[in-house]
Amino acid sequence: MKKLEQFLTQIFVVGFGLVMACIVILFVSKEPFTAIKYFFLGPFSSRYFLGNMLSYTIPLIVTGLAGCVSFSASVWNLGLEGQMYFGMLCGTYCAYCLSSMPAVFAVPIALLVAFLAGGGVAAISAFLDHKMHVDVMVSSLLLANAIYYIVNFVLEGPFNDPASGAGVASPRINKSFMLPQFFPPSDLHLGLFIALALVAVVYIMMEYRILGYEIRITGKNPLFAGYGGINTSRVAAQAMFLSGGLAGLAGTIDILGTQGRMLAYMSGFGWDGISIALIARNNPITTVFVAFFFAFLQKGAENASLFSDISPDIAQIIQAAILFLVTGEALFDFLKKRKRLREETR
Amino acid sequence: MRSYLEMTGICKTYEIYGTQIKALDQANIQVKKGTVHGLLGENGAGKSTLMKILAGIEKKDAGTIYFKGQEVELNNASQAAALGIGMVHQHFSLIDEFTVEENVVLGIEPTSFLGVINTKQMRENVAKVAEKCGFELDLEAKVGSLSMGQRQKVEILRVLYSDPELLIFDEPTSVLVDQEIESLLKVISLLKSQGKTIIYISHKVEEILKITDEVTVLRAGKTVETGATNKLSAEKLVHMMVGKYIPLEVPKELQKAGKVLLEVRNLNVRKGMVKAVNNVSFELRAGEIVAVAGINGNGQQEMVEAILGFRKPESGQIFLGDKEITSLTPRERRQMGLCYVPEDRIQVGSCSTANLAENIVVDRYFKAPLARRGWLNLKTMHDQAREMITKYNIKATRTDCLVGTLSGGHIQRTIIAREISADPKILIACEITMGLDVESARYVYDVLLEMRKMQKVVLLLSSNINEVMSLADRVLVIHEGKIVAHLTGKEGFSKEEIGEYMLGLKRQNGIKLEVS
Numbered sequence: 001m002k003k004l005e006q007f008l009t010q011i012f013v014v015g016f017g018l019v020m021a022c023i024v025i026l027f028v029s030k031e032p033f034t035a036i037k038y039f040f041l042g043p044f045s046s047r048y049f050l051g052n053m054l055s056y057t058i059p060l061i062v063t064g065l066a067g068c069v070s071f072s073a074s075v076w077n078l079g080l081e082g083q084m085y086f087g088m089l090c091g092t093y094c095a096y097c098l099s100s101m102p103a104v105f106a107v108p109i110a111l112l113v114a115f116l117a118g119g120g121v122a123a124i125s126a127f128l129d130h131k132m133h134v135d136v137m138v139s140s141l142l143l144a145n146a147i148y149y150i151v152n153f154v155l156e157g158p159f160n161d162p163a164s165g166a167g168v169a170s171p172r173i174n175k176s177f178m179l180p181q182f183f184p185p186s187d188l189h190l191g192l193f194i195a196l197a198l199v200a201v202v203y204i205m206m207e208y209r210i211l212g213y214e215i216r217i218t219g220k221n222p223l224f225a226g227y228g229g230i231n232t233s234r235v236a237a238q239a240m241f242l243s244g245g246l247a248g249l250a251g252t253i254d255i256l257g258t259q260g261r262m263l264a265y266m267s268g269f270g271w272d273g274i275s276i277a278l279i280a281r282n283n284p285i286t287t288v289f290v291a292f293f294f295a296f297l298q299k300g301a302e303n304a305s306l307f308s309d310i311s312p313d314i315a316q317i318i319q320a321a322i323l324f325l326v327t328g329e330a331l332f333d334f335l336k337k338r339k340r341l342r343e344e345t346r
Numbered sequence: 347m348r349s350y351l352e353m354t355g356i357c358k359t360y361e362i363y364g365t366q367i368k369a370l371d372q373a374n375i376q377v378k379k380g381t382v383h384g385l386l387g388e389n390g391a392g393k394s395t396l397m398k399i400l401a402g403i404e405k406k407d408a409g410t411i412y413f414k415g416q417e418v419e420l421n422n423a424s425q426a427a428a429l430g431i432g433m434v435h436q437h438f439s440l441i442d443e444f445t446v447e448e449n450v451v452l453g454i455e456p457t458s459f460l461g462v463i464n465t466k467q468m469r470e471n472v473a474k475v476a477e478k479c480g481f482e483l484d485l486e487a488k489v490g491s492l493s494m495g496q497r498q499k500v501e502i503l504r505v506l507y508s509d510p511e512l513l514i515f516d517e518p519t520s521v522l523v524d525q526e527i528e529s530l531l532k533v534i535s536l537l538k539s540q541g542k543t544i545i546y547i548s549h550k551v552e553e554i555l556k557i558t559d560e561v562t563v564l565r566a567g568k569t570v571e572t573g574a575t576n577k578l579s580a581e582k583l584v585h586m587m588v589g590k591y592i593p594l595e596v597p598k599e600l601q602k603a604g605k606v607l608l609e610v611r612n613l614n615v616r617k618g619m620v621k622a623v624n625n626v627s628f629e630l631r632a633g634e635i636v637a638v639a640g641i642n643g644n645g646q647q648e649m650v651e652a653i654l655g656f657r658k659p660e661s662g663q664i665f666l667g668d669k670e671i672t673s674l675t676p677r678e679r680r681q682m683g684l685c686y687v688p689e690d691r692i693q694v695g696s697c698s699t700a701n702l703a704e705n706i707v708v709d710r711y712f713k714a715p716l717a718r719r720g721w722l723n724l725k726t727m728h729d730q731a732r733e734m735i736t737k738y739n740i741k742a743t744r745t746d747c748l749v750g751t752l753s754g755g756h757i758q759r760t761i762i763a764r765e766i767s768a769d770p771k772i773l774i775a776c777e778i779t780m781g782l783d784v785e786s787a788r789y790v791y792d793v794l795l796e797m798r799k800m801q802k803v804v805l806l807l808s809s810n811i812n813e814v815m816s817l818a819d820r821v822l823v824i825h826e827g828k829i830v831a832h833l834t835g836k837e838g839f840s841k842e843e844i845g846e847y848m849l850g851l852k853r854q855n856g857i858k859l860e861v862s
């Protein structure tokens with residue numbers, strides 16, 4: 001019953017997104033039907049577009065997972081973007097430094113470093129919450145904003161490739177470190193399987209591991225968890241660390257699979273991760289589909305902008321609208337309860 | 347001529363993962379105008395469900411409802427409210443962040459210019475209703491900071507404030523102390539004399555005999571008996587409720603207390619600015635049941651929380667056996683055999699959105715045989731849950747049903763099942779029989795007495811004075827955070843005496859806290 005209801009809301013959200021897309025296009029385009037056609041069919045029209053859309057899905061799956069882990073514990077990690085950005089920088093720098101190593105060692109080390117870096121940033125928020133009762137939601141969000149500038153500074157200066165010129169970027173990492181691309185001419189790469197493996201890992205952790213049980217129970221009712229003897233601040237910190245770590249991995253996997261270097265003033269996967277996890281209701285498996293849907297919106301919009309007169313930014317508009325719809329729900333619950341109380345005494 | 351209220355052939359089936367649960371199966375009830383009608387039955391009989399249908403909160407699958415001679419469709423709560431039907435729920439639905447008065451007036455706030463809430467008016471109105479009921483409440487306190495008993499009063503005020511003509515009370519007295527119950531019953535009589543009609547759900551025999559004119563009994567979703575109360579004896583009433591005779595006397599054998607199991611020394615606990623517990627010392631010995639008596643909010647909750655490790659004491663020491671546990675975590679204390687049934691069974695004792703098995707293992711999921719090397723053994727977990735369902739008679743068809751779908755009494759049984767099955771040395775039991783039907787309450791008494799026999803110890807916190815009188819070997823009376831009296835069985839204690847100490851009218855000098 002409840003499950004069905006959830007599924008229907010998710011379908012509704014997707015439908016809403018698509019309808020929104022059509023409406024926005026109708027408003028902004030002079031040739032709306034062409035635009036709509038490219039929007040919906042473009043991403044599927046060739047191996048190249050299809051592969052790139054799937055490739056774009058990869059980091060979204062991983063940031064979505066990152067969101068799932070912390071939100072399951074009712075820890076509102078809104079700083080996925082910052083954790084990812086910092087993880088990316090550390091991962092790329094590490095890969096760059098290890099240039100002379102064989103890839104079998106260098107790549108796992110770079111990924112591990114990215115995981116620890118992202119987790120480390122998240123741990124700061126967890127620590128502030130535990131020691132000084134600074135809300136994780138606030139501290140992680142503020143940190144994300146600060147990190148954005150710090151990392152860009154590093155990419156502009158100390159870790160800059162002068163050859164990149166105006167498109168500020170880090171030096172390239174060793175070509176042999178790149179994850180193999182297997183769907184030419186697109187840049188779909190092996191990271192897809194890493195992401196799916198992470199989905200399995202997170203799913204199994206949440207359902208079959210002690211920590212997963214602790215995270216779920218703490219998220220559902222912290223008073224009950226504490227009563228049962230669960231150390232809720234430890235669990236919250238663990239969830240936060242894992243979440244940040246996954247975010248850190250997300251960006252680094254993308255770099256190892258597509259660009260081969262880190263571009264400054266870029267990204268956004270972290271922000272999307274928040275919406276994806278919320279829509280997927282913290283379910284790792286649903287996350288895959290929602291991530292795909294987000295990638296489709298993005299790539300559909302890019303496609304439509306290539307072949308007609310609209311701007312790719314409409315993807316953001318639609319995603320923002322969806323986010324409003326979904327985050328409104330927490331508020332709904334409160335309003336519903338209030339409404340029920342009101343109704344009973346009308 | 348139809349009665350004032352007639353519900354006939356009401357059916358309601360819930361479905362959980364494909365399993366059908368028949369909550370109501372052709373239930374009937376007829377209520378006359380201006381009477382107090384008792385709705386009785388064992389835990390899970392369908393009482394709350396039937397009343398939720400009448401209040402428009404649940405939808406019936408079949409059946410008809412006649413109200414004041416007319417057939418009515420009750421699709422939502424506002425339709426029922428518009429007809430003048432109001433309900434005090436078994437489980438509170440108050441908003442923690444709002445104050446008492448805001449919660450009471452919610453939805454019908456007195457407004458002045460531009461719809462701004464008229465705070466002064468609101469305060470006066472609420473104070474008037476509260477006074478009428480004889481409830482002492484701080485109207486400006488946030489509901490989140492109140493004890494269960496106080497919340498119950500807020501919930502009652504809410505409904506009285508909206509002034510319906512048919513009032514439903516779903517177990518309103520399970521956390522109220524004697525004096526409060528007294529005044530609630532008075533209010534109900536008053537309402538009745540004003541021509542209002544009341545449906546009253548309770549498991550407490552004395553209340554039912556005292557207040558109701560007629561009773562209807564449900565069993566497994568069916569109406570099995572109805573009748574006038576004045577023809578019933580207490581024994582007969584119990585027989586009607588649970589379908590068998592239950593002796594009301596609790597046999598307690600005399601027994602000598604053993605060695606000290608728990609000792610509290612000079613405990614001080616602060617709650618915000620208030621000194622909630624003031625220099626409390628006592629000891630509990632093996633083979634005892636010790637009651638803590640006190641009006642809600644006199645520090646007993648804070649004291650218990652400090653003993654269990656949920657609240658840091660300001661100073662003082664706590665010993666379990668001869669080991670000091672003052673700085674141990676709640677889990678370490680639990681592992682040493684300290685178990686707890688909390689008074690708030692919905693927000694603390696259980697997790698409504700987790701399933702039965704997950705609820706039952708919360709204190710032991712991390713140890714063999716439930717877990718190994720960080721992996722949960724889900725099969726064992728569900729097997730254990732199934733065992734508990736049978737052993738403790740929990741009405742749940744599946745071990746993966748959410749605890750929130752169980753009836754109030756069965757949620758309580760789930761909590762008790764978990765705590766008792768942990769085989770505690772020391773059980774801190776707050777309102778342990780809250781919401782239980784007579785038979786299961788009796789079962790719990792037997793379990794507690796068995797623990798006593800096995801040289802364990804029970805610290806009993808209960809608003810039910812009869813429970814205290816029939817179970818406790820000793821009574822510690824707490825008033826404003828201090829222990830003001832220590833009554834031992836030998837000297838004897840009476841209800842009245844305990845009451846006087848509780849209200850702070852009397853105080854013992856030179857309290858002797860050891861038992862010789």
Ligand SMILES: Nc1ncnc2c1ncn2[C@@H]1O[C@H](COP(=O)(O)OP(=O)(O)OP(=O)(O)O)[C@@H](O)[C@H]1O
Binds near residue numbers: 387394395
């Ligand atoms: N939302 C629900 N989903 C599934 N089953 C439910 C739901 N609500 C109630 N039930 C089931 O319906 C039956 C009747 O429940 P109800 O709450 O009416 O019992 P009750 O007579 O009020 O018992 P108690 O004295 O314990 O409060 C129970 O078996 C309960 O598990």
Ligand SMILES: [Mg+2]
Binds near residue numbers: 753
């Ligand atoms: Mg009930």
